[in-house]
Amino acid sequence: QVQLVESGGGLVQAGGSLRLSCAASGRTFSRYAMAWFRQAPGKERAFVAAISWTGGSTNYADSVKGRFTISRDNAKNTMFLQMNSLKPEDTAVYYCAQHQNLFGGATVNEYAYWGQGTQVTVSS
Numbered sequence: 001q002v003q004l005v006e007s008g009g010g011l012v013q014a015g016g017s018l019r020l021s022c023a024a025s026g027r028t029f030s031r032y033a034m035a036w037f038r039q040a041p042g043k044e045r046a047f048v049a050a051i052s053w054t055g056g057s058t059n060y061a062d063s064v065k066g067r068f069t070i071s072r073d074n075a076k077n078t079m080f081l082q083m084n085s086l087k088p089e090d091t092a093v094y095y096c097a098q099h100q101n102l103f104g105g106a107t108v109n110e111y112a113y114w115g116q117g118t119q120v121t122v123s124s
Helices: none
Strands: 003-007 010-013 018-025 034-039 046-051 058-060 068-073 078-083 092-099 111-114 118-123
Touching: 003 092, 018 034, 018 092, 018 118, 034 068, 034 078, 046 068, 046 078, 058 068
Parallel strands: 010 118
Antiparallel strands: 003 018, 018 078, 034 046, 034 092, 046 058, 068 078, 092 111, 092 118
16 A cells, blocks of 8 residues: 655745655655645645656746755655745645656646645745
């Protein structure tokens, strides 16, 4: 049974930083692409960033490019999202997701497994 557990969310002032983690278990972590999505109140779940199975390829939503960095440690079965220069519009529940293939895209439906989410709140 695949399990994804996010951590690291919280309340931060605009301009601040947070580092999210996603701990994975249940199958060989290093064989699958991973991603972060977020969902703000009243909005659909939206793509944030994705990373390939080795970490050699990454992709970001335009809204976070240059501010967020996705990474993974396959030895520790963990993915990260370093978020800098946070803005109030980054406020959302952040979800990690695991793909079925080595590379993943930016659509919700292509990801097979999801965590429960972690709340990120950015105050102005």
